[in-house]
Amino acid sequence: MYAEPREVRATPLTVPDLMRMRVERQPIAALTAYEASTAALMDLAGVDVILIGDSLGMVVQGHRSTLPVTVEHILYHAEAVARGSQRAVRIADMPFGSCPDPQTAYRNAARLIAEGNTAMVKIEGAGVMLPVIEYLVARDIPVCGHVGLTPQSVLKTGGYKLQGRTDEAAEQVLANARAVQNAGAALMVLECVPAGLGKLVTEALSVPVIGIGAGVDCDGQILVLHDILGIATRRRPKFVRNFLDGSGSIQGAIRTYVDAVRSRQFPDSEHSY
Numbered sequence: 001m002y003a004e005p006r007e008v009r010a011t012p013l014t015v016p017d018l019m020r021m022r023v024e025r026q027p028i029a030a031l032t033a034y035e036a037s038t039a040a041l042m043d044l045a046g047v048d049v050i051l052i053g054d055s056l057g058m059v060v061q062g063h064r065s066t067l068p069v070t071v072e073h074i075l076y077h078a079e080a081v082a083r084g085s086q087r088a089v090r091i092a093d094m095p096f097g098s099c100p101d102p103q104t105a106y107r108n109a110a111r112l113i114a115e116g117n118t119a120m121v122k123i124e125g126a127g128v129m130l131p132v133i134e135y136l137v138a139r140d141i142p143v144c145g146h147v148g149l150t151p152q153s154v155l156k157t158g159g160y161k162l163q164g165r166t167d168e169a170a171e172q173v174l175a176n177a178r179a180v181q182n183a184g185a186a187l188m189v190l191e192c193v194p195a196g197l198g199k200l201v202t203e204a205l206s207v208p209v210i211g212i213g214a215g216v217d218c219d220g221q222i223l224v225l226h227d228i229l230g231i232a233t234r235r236r237p238k239f240v241r242n243f244l245d246g247s248g249s250i251q252g253a254i255r256t257y258v259d260a261v262r263s264r265q266f267p268d269s270e271h272s273y
């Protein structure tokens with residue numbers, strides 16, 4: 001059976017709208033999407049942010065990491081997502097190797113914005129990425145930072161591990177978040193840190209913080225679509241909840257997720273570190 005034709009007529013959300021949501025303490029519900037059909041369901045369910053994540057390398061392409069994903073891959077999926085979704089703010093991941101210097105990063109980011117129809121690009125890490133972020137923001141490309149667990153660092157870290165465990169490591173995550181914000185990021189993803197550190201970073205920053213495994217006190221939450229549907233093949237991280245269970249349909253699962261984020265029922269302690 002086909003879904004009945006429906007349309008979302010709400011005006012598109014913008015990056016400044018996300019800042020307003022933080023100020024009004026309205027939780028931001030975000031998900032990843034990789035194609036038009038589920039992106040359209042997300043618009044109908046009121047998802048605020050859709051990330052075309054390099055997680056597609058794992059859940060779509062079947063790789064064991066995000067490292068093989070290219071700008072062309074993100075572009076292909078971003079174009080498909082844009083055909084399905086009009087309301088959500090669409091963010092494109094800058095994949096591994098796409099930011100060797102500010103000029104090359106700008107060229108890649110401008111394509112993801114202009115050809116991929118996205119409003120913002122997301123860059124993992126601080127350090128050498130700070131001048132890259134400054135360069136893009138100065139040229140009017142909105143940037144979302146990403147600190148804590150950065151999956152593109154997996155060869156260095158040796159696995160996807162909880163970050164900011166010790167006082168010293170927590171200080172480093174906070175310092176990285178501050179530096180990325182000071183470089184001009186208008187949004188932050190904070191991944192896989194203890195809930196207390198998630199709260200600390202969210203209070204320390206002035207831009208919205210979207211957590212994934214960072215506790216309930218962030219300004220918003222993001223999960224990978226395949227994880228909320230329970231169809232990802234890798235071992236499920238602690239922060240993942242299957243929202244299809246008990247929801248009956250993919251549309252129902254997305255709605256249940258949005259409602260749980262908006263009412264701050266997700267994540268609970270069972271899905272936090």
Ligand SMILES: Nc1nc(=O)c2c([nH]1)NC[C@@H]1CN(c3ccc(C(=O)N[C@@H](CCC(=O)O)C(=O)O)cc3)CN21
Pocket residue numbers: 054055058059066149151160161162192223224226227232235236237238239
């Ligand atoms: N399906 C999917 N979901 C994701 O959230 C995701 C991807 N893929 N691919 C890219 C990255 C990789 N991510 C991951 C993957 C595994 C863990 C994980 O298993 N973490 C351990 C931490 C244990 C510890 O150090 O104490 C966990 O048990 O939660 C976390 C984030 C998040 N991203």
Ligand SMILES: CC(C)C(=O)C(=O)O
Pocket residue numbers: 032051052053054055056093189191212222223224
């Ligand atoms: C998990 C999110 C934050 C991400 O970067 C991705 O899906 O690639």
Ligand SMILES: [Mg+2]
Pocket residue numbers: 053054055066093151
């Ligand atoms: Mg990513």
